[in-house]
Amino acid sequence: MTRQAFRDSSGLTAAGVAPFLAGLASILVAGFAAWKLARAGLYSWLLPLAAVNLFLLQPGRAGDARTWRLEWGVMGLVWTLAAVLVFARLLRRSDELERRLHLEGAFFGLATGLVGSVVYALLETRLPELRGQWVAVALLLAWWAGYLVTARRYRWRA
Amino acid sequence: MRNRLRVLRAERDWSQADLAEALRVSRQTVNAIENERYDPSLPLAFSIARVFALRIEDVFTPDAEPPLPIGEPPE
Numbered sequence: 001m002t003r004q005a006f007r008d009s010s011g012l013t014a015a016g017v018a019p020f021l022a023g024l025a026s027i028l029v030a031g032f033a034a035w036k037l038a039r040a041g042l043y044s045w046l047l048p049l050a051a052v053n054l055f056l057l058q059p060g061r062a063g064d065a066r067t068w069r070l071e072w073g074v075m076g077l078v079w080t081l082a083a084v085l086v087f088a089r090l091l092r093r094s095d096e097l098e099r100r101l102h103l104e105g106a107f108f109g110l111a112t113g114l115v116g117s118v119v120y121a122l123l124e125t126r127l128p129e130l131r132g133q134w135v136a137v138a139l140l141l142a143w144w145a146g147y148l149v150t151a152r153r154y155r156w157r158a
Numbered sequence: 159m160r161n162r163l164r165v166l167r168a169e170r171d172w173s174q175a176d177l178a179e180a181l182r183v184s185r186q187t188v189n190a191i192e193n194e195r196y197d198p199s200l201p202l203a204f205s206i207a208r209v210f211a212l213r214i215e216d217v218f219t220p221d222a223e224p225p226l227p228i229g230e231p232p233e
Contacts, residue, residue, distance in 0.1 A: 095183035096199050097190055154190045 043090040050083050051140035101150045108146025113139045160219045163192045180209050
């Protein structure tokens with residue numbers, strides 16, 4: 001299938017190509033950055049990296065073309081699963097204090113998410129519509145912030 | 159929990175990195191334990207005692223006075 005034919009069959013508009021390529025580039029860059037961070041042992045930085053990538057990856061911006069939206073979705077899913085697996089593997093290899101830091105950080109993220117959800121529910125009529133992607137980004141960033149605060153308490157170099 | 163990690167390490171001329179390597183933990187963890195900001199788990203505490211060839215109570219002591227043995231009346 002030629003590129004033009006593919007465009008015609010999927011209904012892809014020219015406006016959808018740029019976000020798609022930007023998303024693809026961000027995934028590739030994020031994958032490379034994740035690999036470098038993991039090799040350097042700085043795997044807690046995978047959290048903000050995942051958050052940024054999740055923020056950039058917006059399947060809805062691929063236009064109405066279902067094929068491309070599916071492709072975006074699958075890529076995002078694959079990347080997210082890979083990040084979770086790598087993170088879990090590295091966390092198992094870390095020592096007890098670092099695992100504790102992440103546990104406390106994750107608790108902080110969860111608590112922040114709960115409070116944020118309640119606040120949003122109270123102000124729902126006055127705030128813009130909430131997207132699931134934003135919730136995921138906020139939870140990841142809150143987890144990372146909690147990790148940094150906890151690390152500071154133990155004077156751990158995060 | 160109080161500990162004598164810094165003294166014991168100095169007596170043997172070990173760096174925090176040396177001790178961390180022997181215990182298979184990070185240097186930051188050794189530092190946090192040494193500065194009494196983190197109480198290690200029981201397995202790690204036993205490992206620390208074993209590395210120094212001491213009993214666990216020779217390395218760690220509780221903050222508060224230990225309770226009196228059962229049956230012994232207070233003075």
